[in-house]
Amino acid sequence: MITRFRQIEMRLMGPLTMIPIVLLLVILGTIAALPVVATILSELVADFVPPPLQHLTIVALGTAGFVGILALNPIYSIWLERKVAAHVQDRLGPMRVGWHGLLQSFADGVKLMFKEDLVPRDADRVLFGAAPMLAVASAFAAFAIVPWGVREDGTVLAVANLNIGVLYFIAITSLGALSVLMAGWGSNNKYALYGGMRAAAQMVSYEIPTAILVLVVVAQVGSLSIPDIVNAQAGGILGVGDWLIFQLFPLNLIAFVLFFICGLAETNRTPFDIPEAESELVAGFHTEYSGMRFAFFFLAEYGNMLLVSMLAALLFLGGWIGPFGSNPLLFFVKGFGLVVVQMWLRWTLPRLRVDQLMGICWKYVIPISFFLLVVTTVIKGLL
Amino acid sequence: MESMGSAAIFYATAAVVLGSALYVVVGRNLVHSAFALVAAFFGVAVFYVYLGADFLAGAQVLIYVGGILTLLLFGVMLTNRIYNLNLRSGAIQVVPGALSAGLVFALLVWIIQSVDWGAMDSGDPGPTSESIGRLLVGDYLLPFEIASVLLLIALMGAAMLVRRRGSS
Numbered sequence: 001m002i003t004r005f006r007q008i009e010m011r012l013m014g015p016l017t018m019i020p021i022v023l024l025l026v027i028l029g030t031i032a033a034l035p036v037v038a039t040i041l042s043e044l045v046a047d048f049v050p051p052p053l054q055h056l057t058i059v060a061l062g063t064a065g066f067v068g069i070l071a072l073n074p075i076y077s078i079w080l081e082r083k084v085a086a087h088v089q090d091r092l093g094p095m096r097v098g099w100h101g102l103l104q105s106f107a108d109g110v111k112l113m114f115k116e117d118l119v120p121r122d123a124d125r126v127l128f129g130a131a132p133m134l135a136v137a138s139a140f141a142a143f144a145i146v147p148w149g150v151r152e153d154g155t156v157l158a159v160a161n162l163n164i165g166v167l168y169f170i171a172i173t174s175l176g177a178l179s180v181l182m183a184g185w186g187s188n189n190k191y192a193l194y195g196g197m198r199a200a201a202q203m204v205s206y207e208i209p210t211a212i213l214v215l216v217v218v219a220q221v222g223s224l225s226i227p228d229i230v231n232a233q234a235g236g237i238l239g240v241g242d243w244l245i246f247q248l249f250p251l252n253l254i255a256f257v258l259f260f261i262c263g264l265a266e267t268n269r270t271p272f273d274i275p276e277a278e279s280e281l282v283a284g285f286h287t288e289y290s291g292m293r294f295a296f297f298f299l300a301e302y303g304n305m306l307l308v309s310m311l312a313a314l315l316f317l318g319g320w321i322g323p324f325g326s327n328p329l330l331f332f333v334k335g336f337g338l339v340v341v342q343m344w345l346r347w348t349l350p351r352l353r354v355d356q357l358m359g360i361c362w363k364y365v366i367p368i369s370f371f372l373l374v375v376t377t378v379i380k381g382l383l
Numbered sequence: 384m385e386s387m388g389s390a391a392i393f394y395a396t397a398a399v400v401l402g403s404a405l406y407v408v409v410g411r412n413l414v415h416s417a418f419a420l421v422a423a424f425f426g427v428a429v430f431y432v433y434l435g436a437d438f439l440a441g442a443q444v445l446i447y448v449g450g451i452l453t454l455l456l457f458g459v460m461l462t463n464r465i466y467n468l469n470l471r472s473g474a475i476q477v478v479p480g481a482l483s484a485g486l487v488f489a490l491l492v493w494i495i496q497s498v499d500w501g502a503m504d505s506g507d508p509g510p511t512s513e514s515i516g517r518l519l520v521g522d523y524l525l526p527f528e529i530a531s532v533l534l535l536i537a538l539m540g541a542a543m544l545v546r547r548r549g550s551s
Contacts, residue, residue: 127414127415130418167441167445174445178452178456181453185456197457200453200457211445
């Protein structure tokens with residue numbers, strides 16, 4: 001009995017012991033990730049660069065910032081994942097390479113690079129090779145529309161400030177399902193194929209509520225552009241009160257939770273990780289992959305995790321708006337905070353069965369999302 | 384839009400679209416053909432961007448690549464015996480097919496040549512989503528709704544067809 005309580009306590013409290021390390025990591029991560037540097041540089045751009053080139057320079061800086069963040073993201077995210085897992089399970093996790101194992105992922109990355117690149121003899125070579133590329137390309141391309149702040153003159157700090165931002169996000173992430181299907185088919189391995197099939201079915205199903213929940217936000221703000229959505233959340237008590245999650249309480253809160261669940265499902269994270277359920281499918285769609293191709297899938301997975309977390313932060317949690325005015329750092333804290341929540345859930349919850357997974361999507365999430373869309377639109381129309 | 388770079392991208396995209404579309408038709412491996420269709424659809428989305436139709440480009444990728452193609456692949460993979468890498472398609476009736484394709488091509492060329500398209504000035508395209516939305520729920524509300532009802536009927540019909548007999 002006592003051990004049982006101890007287990008439950010550890011599950012709940014485990015991540016809390018991580019808070020100091022997480023904070024440090026967020027700071028390290030953001031500094032390493034360059035966008036803040038890029039922000040400061042972009043302020044200088046106005047002084048030093050002639051006007052015709054200013055826009056181009058800002059775009060170039062933004063791109064550099066996000067390529068940096070995406071290349072480094074899996075390295076510290078995997079370290080963080082292992083640390084969260086370890087603390088949930090009452091262990092220490094990687095401790096040897098660097099301070100608290102901080103450099104462990106670099107060592108693993110080097111190892112992966114030198115690993116032999118195996119291709120099964122009967123695999124479909126074209127699809128087998130293209131799948132990891134498509135996975136990474138779709139994960140990275142989606143980041144093009146993620147803005148991380150606005151300058152005082154109203155310029156949005158983003159690679160591309162698209163007018164149809166959220167639509168682009170939904171469209172590009174749907175490519176991820178194709179890459180999984182491609183990998184599963186190309187491997188010519190029944191576990192891989194089953195994994196790919198499950199993943200595709202899951203991603204296609206959960207795309208529907210994701211799109212509807214995004215529509216809930218779009219209908220309230222009246223714009224498809226992400227910076228507009230964030231700017232609509234400015235003001236309120238402590239700079240927090242007008243975050244969309246607190247508006248029309250509790251409708252948007254439910255929408256946020258559902259959006260996050262759909263995000264978990266679309267990135268194939270536990271409790272929705274049946275595409276790679278190791279106890280039944282070996283490793284699912286990436287069973288046959290090794291070396292850098294395997295690493296590419298990891299790059300894509302952690303990229304997608306960060307993407308859905310950042311999107312949730314932008315759509316519901318006010319993006320870069322907070323108690324201390326607008327600050328890109330705040331946006332990164334929110335984004336990485338939600339990534340930590342994803343990891344926490346992964347190591348706390350058991351995996352769902354296939355039929356349960358589909359049941360949750362079609363019988364609960366989709367009807368509730370439609371309900372939210374109708375109710376918020378009606379309320380918005382009456383106000 | 385007039386620059387060399389954008390022209391180069393345009394022709395490269397056109398080459399990709401035509402090449403992959405050709406592969407879809409003549410390729411023997413069904414799954415490869417289906418993935419080649421991805422490239423064709425995506426290239427068409429690029430053309431929409433060139434035409435300043437940003438909303439249409441997003442919808443193209445979302446609906447065709449994300450929805451229809453994934454379902455198509457799903458169908459291809461599930462209708463045959465699973466775990467068989469060699470799904471093949473053959474070429475039958477080459478001559479009538481080529482003939483009808485040629486006729487359609489000629490018809491399209493004739494239409495494109497003879498219609499005054501009222502081309503707009505090239506320039507920075509404005510946002511299109513707002514005007515599309517207004518037209519859809521305003522002037523074109525009835526056709527829009529009829530199309531949705533039609534799709535709903537098709538959906539229910541499909542569900543009806545695959546239902547097991549006897550189970551209610």
